[in-house]
Amino acid sequence: MPAGSSFVRIRLTRPPMTAAEVLTRDQVDRAIARIAHEIAEKHPETSSLVVIGMQSGGVWIAERLAGHLARIAEAPLTGSIDVSMYRDDISMRPVTPVAPSRIPVDLAGRTVVLVDDVLYTGRTVRAALAALNDHGRPGAVRLAVMVDRGHRELPIRPDFVGKNIPTHLDDEVSVGPEGVIVARPGADV
């Protein structure tokens, strides 16, 4: 357990959940800074990168990464992508688009850093790869995530990870600038 972690009992209308803070605000800040350095190390021409956040959870992380890259090296292009129209589970569950995609440039030949908060089954990333291709065929796509929680259903692997967190299938992982919390149904402290 990382220093400063704490357990909080939270009550929902659903079964009781036990929530554990697994990353503090400071740890999230440091993880983003570290990932930015790793990106700059692998891709020194940062001004030619396109850093694209996935709606909605990846957008703020992409913006923070781009800010770090601008300080470390040169500012990359930034954008956001909504993958609703490319999901493979449309009609299996409600799919509500968040905000229209904003892709700043034709992606043909570009290196894209795709950013999300949580990597889980990999299906959202698959949809994002299809969506990106409709804005031009990227030269390469790299994947950066704050949390890799396991349980992949597709052969997808992140290139940059804030933290690997083993989870149960019914855990709920929430990521924000203030920290990362994992809530587990029914578990006792």
Added chain:
Amino acid sequence: MKHLLSTHDLDVPTVAAIMNVADHMSEINARSVPKVPALLGRTVASVFFEDSTRTRVSFETAAKRLSADTMSFSASTSSVNKGESIRDTIETLSAIGVDAFVVRHASSGVPVSVTEWTDASVVNAGDGWHQHPTQALLDAYTITRELGTGNTLAGVRVAIVGDIKHSRVARSNIDLFARLGARVTLVAPGMLLPAGLAGPGITVTDALDDVLPDVEVLYMLRVQRERMDAGLLPVGGEYSARFGLDERRARMLSGDAIVMHPGPMNRGIEMVMDPAELPGSRILAQVRNGVSVRMAVLFRLLGDGQLGA
């Protein structure tokens, strides 16, 4: 709600949800390859018992840009001429496999009946004098995006001009615009104003010149020539003199007012000037937005299985 039959189906949160999805569709439509796989494997059948090339093409384009398959059925080329009933037609197409019917008919209420003959979603593409809900949605969407009012028409001053009584576009738009908070002025000769339209935010006049300086949106209705022939409208020149948009009236509009028309225009009757000379014209924006809004409606009905938020 798995159908869109009337603007009465459209409460404020539902309209907001559709408009937000329509923004996504506008982004897609602006791409060099405007197509997404969202409705791959679904089938949309447009079943038109009354001619309308524009609305049909708009719906079919919307379905195709979402990767749905399309079927097209029109009365003039179909076995309706051989006496096949509407119900037989719907049941036959349903058996082939249809996820959504887009229905137009000259009689009010036909789309509602269609819902009883199929498990598919039904979208009303115009029924008699009754309703044309996607037209109202695309018009409301166009106004909000042109004026930058978010997903509301609160306080927006709209004048709707022409044959209110026989127009399903007017009926649908008045209902939806008022629900979204617009202040609607109906401009028409008394005999073309149906009773019972008065309501909160709705006023009536027959003096077009008086309302022009104050409106933000001037909505010109299409004149149905057959109604003129039937003596229900002042004939050509007199109608244009009282209710047509000419260069003199265009100059009376405020500089940022927008002008809309559901198409197709009667040049020389309600549109006396060339709309290309009209800086406020948003008639082509309406056509573009029509595809986005119909994509949003089809996506919500077939993707989520419900129209609302």
